[in-house]
Amino acid sequence: MDSLLFNPSWHTKLESLLHTGKAAGADLVEIFLENTDYSSVLAEQDSITSVNPAFGRGAGIRVFHGSHDGFVSTNDLSEKGLNIALEQALGMLGLQIPKTINSKFDGLQDFNDFAIYKNNWLSDCPSLNESSTKLLEATLLLKKKGKHLSVRRSSYSRSWQEVLVAASDGTFNRDVRLHQSIGVNALAQDGEHRASIGRRYGTSGIPEDLTQWIPEKTADEICDSTAVMLYADYVEAGQMPAVLANKFGGVIFHEACGHLLETTQIERGTSPFVDKLNSKIAHHSVTAVDEGFTEGAFGSLSMDDEGMAPQKTILIKDGILKNFLSDRAGELRTGNKRTGSGRRQSHTFAAASRMRNTYIAAGKYSPKELISSVDSGLYCKSMGGGSVGPTGQFNFSVEEGYLIENGKLTKPVKGATLIGEAQDIMPRISMCANDLDLAAGFCGSISGNINVTVGQPHIKVDSITVGGR
Amino acid sequence: MIVNNNNSKSNFIEEFNLKDEIYKLTTQKSIKKWDIGASSSNDISVQVDKGNPKQLKASQRNQVTVRVWNKEDRIGITSTSDLSPIGLSKALDGALLASEYGNTSETPQFSPLAKDKINEIHSAGSKGQGIQKIFEYLQEAEEKLINSHPAIESVPYNGLAETNFARMYLNSEGALRYGSNQQASIYLYAKALESGRKPRSSGSIKIANSTFDLDIQGCIEEASLKTIRHLNYEPVKTDKYLVCFMPDAFLELINAFSNIFNARSIIDGISLSNMDSLGKKIAVPQLCIHDNALNPSNIGALNFDGEGTPVSRLCLIDDGALVNLLHSEATARKFGVNPTGHAGLGAKVSVGPDWLEISKSNNNCINKLEFNSKDYLGKFILIENLNALHAGVKASQGSFSLPFDGWLVDNQEMRSIEAATVAGDIRQLLQNIQAIEDTQHVTHMGISPHIWIDNLSITGEA
Structure with missing residues (x-):
């Protein structure tokens, strides 16, 4: 409890700042206060090789005037520090604090505390001893179960964040966030053959998460995959149908389409979907959702970084584009209503419209039916990361792939990269299986690195460019 | 000043x-x-x-x-x-x-x-x-x-x-x-x-x-x-090509595989080099790579690293041979040398390059073939930038498969490539350099001439 910083006593100080900003002529002033506590532990081979605790605090003050905004961040949470930051943000937009403040300000609403049941989360998290023990258990299991494993690593990170958002529209909300993630990686080597395989898990709002994690299952998965991929041939490049597995396979939708439905892209005009609301942009089998409240999911939030409770946003329904993801600036500049999607890495970034838990909904087929429908193609069992370019080109790497020949999985292949353009690929997702599952990930974009969930059932893409050798 | x-x-x-x-x-x-x-x-x-x-x-x-x-x-x-x-x-x-x-x-x-x-x-x-x-x-x-x-x-x-x-x-x-x-x-x-x-x-x-x-x-x-040069675009046929990396692209690639000369990565077993690699030929004899945070073109440099070690110019690859590694105090002690000014600050100290200088060796200045991106009349792929390195580089395996921006150049006519990837293995690539041009170009990541590689896989249209 000692670590908690924000409470209703901030009311007077923040209200005064907001009133001052409004009196200077701002349309809206928003103050984001942050108090963080972070810890990470790394186990390599059979030792703990790094423990990295960190903590900090800071504020981000954003002023809107017309369609523009000025943003200032500072580590100084004193009244003087916040006043300087506000003055600087106002000054950027040509606004000055008046000598006397006569204007009317309705004031802040009642304190809305989303963290009433979360105040003990930090102290309920595993101790360094508990996390170290669990990580060493994982690297030991890799040693016991794996063959040719020259590098065995496991890592744990715990990110705790207390935030307070106050805005001149009355918003006065507090929340506590807790994100924990576990990563396990192995590098197998046999002569010139090498294969590296990793798995990452992540949750939000579950202090006891690490104790529930079963290292044996992870070790089995990694050892099975490295054994297969160590001697895999490089995939032959070309255009082919592909079946993408569930969970992290959802990175295809995240990169190929999700980013292009954020109002940060819509306002720039860099999305091919900018004028496609209520138009068909995907195969009729595709329904896609972005939401912020699946319990424990890595991208879940009680409120976004602008103080708004997240919604379930239907992005695509039966192939028809239904909604964009919007934040304050997005609503102001594109007219799309806020969806509780304003997110930022920390107080040093202004919030932007970002994804939360994003997934393609389950379909009616079994995964086997998808694979058996392909004569010659690629099965992507495990995906690496990906990205989307400024005109909608996406790419992502395949960590573990298999050829599909005559409707059956045959030999493993490595080195595949899937590339394409969003508007071309979405109509080619022709089959969705009934095994929707989610996976944790990190997404880097305009407002920094944030925790997200990607997800999908097994899906079939009729034709995609596979980069290889 | x-x-x-x-x-x-x-x-x-x-x-x-x-x-x-x-x-x-x-x-x-x-x-x-x-x-x-x-x-x-x-x-x-x-x-x-x-x-x-x-x-x-x-x-x-x-x-x-x-x-x-x-x-x-x-x-x-x-x-x-x-x-x-x-x-x-x-x-x-x-x-x-x-x-x-x-x-x-x-x-x-x-x-x-x-x-x-x-x-x-x-x-x-x-x-x-x-x-x-x-x-x-x-x-x-x-x-x-x-x-x-x-x-x-x-x-x-x-x-x-x-x-x-x-x-x-x-x-x-x-x-x-x-x-x-x-x-x-x-x-x-x-x-x-x-x-x-x-x-x-x-x-x-x-x-x-x-x-x-x-x-x-x-x-x-x-x-x-x-931007204008990319307007005239078309797909490229999937095949193996002679490829010319422009300075930005080659520096991006070398930085992505900098574990080759990173002592921390070698000790951790995730480098493409090992404890015995020093002195070994890992590239064509024409290739030299230095790390030099003090290069006047390296804007915003500081003169000491996270451990307080002064930074200085360090030769990493000389005439194709790996001659030095990037070190922190701990890795240097293990190798019996001095730290090189490339450390962060941590319980386990990270090591990384500052600003690379890539050049053609003065001792082995004859290229396998003489190419120049300005007047070469044959057909080749000119790669301007590599994309999505975080996803397409398998640093500990040596392989890469990366989307890029570039052109198909034929008889000096440039046609932008609509969307394609380049794939290969960095160890083979370094041994398969056909030419290192004379003129170095300053970029925000370092300095490098154009580098020519033969027989690289390009994936575009089937």
């Missing part, structure tokens, strides 16, 4: 009186051995949208990392942005707690060079221009870029920023380093569209010591030229 040296105290360090405060606190807590790294920065930046300010931003950031060695000589670390006495005290307590989990098999120590004489960096920079002025510069740049060609419809990604930063290293044996510098940067990424065709995009980045020195006109012209 800004002089970056170990006597120029930075404002933030004076303001928070870090040195005195840390001595007082470590004495109170009976911590005998400790060091701290501190940094502070002040940034302003602007973005514009069709002549209007889109976002104006300023930030002030402080960061301190404290390391302590406990009575068993185990090391612990904690970082914080809270530079108050309470924050520093809490950080020291956190570091002491973390030290109980310090790695007994490898404990970093102070750099033996942390008190050595340091090279001065002279960076000719002017005073910052302030947010209003940089907004006006960017507004004008955007307008000029849009007006440079009818197909350029917008500059969706743009920014102009000024940054002042300072860093300090201090340890309980009396080593004390201060450094400060400043830089300004501009990026312009234009989007161009022709009727019935897909949108195309390209851009340019320029960095200088100050906005006054920034080559804004050069950035506009380069962004315009590159």
